[in-house]
Amino acid sequence: MRCVVLILLLFALVCPVAAQEEVADDLFDDYIETGEEHLVPDPLYWFNYGMYTFNDKLYFWVMKPVSRGYGRVVPGLIRTGIDNMFNNLLFPVRFVNSVFQGKIRGAGSELGIFAVNSTMGFLGFARPAQDVFAMEMSKEDLGQTLGSYSVKEGFYLVLPFLGPSTLRDLVGTVGDSFLSPINYVTPESASFGLRAFDAVNSFSLMRVGDYETLKQAAVDPYVAIKDGYIQLRRKRIQE
């Protein structure tokens, strides 16, 4: 009798241990992203790696200290407002690309947001369309439009100042630049100055440390950024 109790006890003790056993490795069978046919080639690896290093130094040596100093002088509320204004000016990019992708409802809400924020929001400084009327801004651009027409990435590219891209997305960036009002500001130097100001301003609003964390957690930061960019773009195109 005692023996039976003992066996049962033993069994009860062993059970939880057995429960922690390894799961079968078919758990990741649907992680097809790693299949060769889904890879984005990187024929310009050495150029890209150089640009990656350049951008990395630019971040730590220039953008981070400059935007930090700027952030100390200019209150957050004003920086957010300025960022909203620049964003509002990019309305043509979002509108046209929504139309190109057949997202008529999205295009309509872009138009609504632009109309409301440009007037009630003091030239886009505030965002009553989103904050009061709960309208949602899309993130459409030409790279995504091309992607939705089944144009593949081509190959991976790292651009100086602009960061990760692909051949397709570079074509998109160039195309979209024709729809960005800031590029039509004359003289050229004023246009460039505005773009640099926009960059510093939006940088100062970024959560400091995200890039550092990404680098710290990565085994190979270059590949981590490349894959992160490709995954993010594919997800946006899907939506």
Next chain:
Amino acid sequence: MFKRSVVLFFVLLMVAGPIIVQAKEAPEAVLKRCVDDVIVILNAPMDVADDQADARVAERNRRLFVKADQLFDFRSLAMGALGRNWRRFSNDQKTEFANSFSHLIAQSYFARMEGQDFESVSIEYLKTEFLAPTRSGIERADVPTELIHNGVKTPVAYRMLEREDSWKVYDVIIEGVSMVSNYREQYRNSFNDSPEKLIAELKEKLK
């Protein structure tokens, strides 16, 4: 008589045990409970000027790690991260790798949370989507959430699998970027490196 009732008790326990286990928490409930616990730990005020500040941060990180360990299935996460490299590792190497890997992730993200204001973070749990079980019969679920911080919405999905005792997270997908896929891509070209080398690399990062 006494002995018989003892036996009966154990038999009942054996039969009833699995039934009790069956009635476990839903995946989103497990997730929410653990995330709430983590936020409580993070929100506890800490006097940084204190000369024991370092010890306190270490103690807090230890508590955070215990929580993370309850929520995450780090061994499965490490398996997914290594991809086809996993099979080249011996059992001990797998354990060693999974250990260092979990600490690398924890260390990086704990450092990130330092000095952040978590009072203003709100998380919305959307409808859990149960995925088809794998061929070997593992039940899986996606718990999509929206993290809202300073008016910025970030979609964060937790991919969970059913263990005997509880649901556990084995991948985190932020704005469509899967953490496991990202590491898999980083380890894709490591097939010529020995498991020892990959473990040593991780340990080097942990220093």
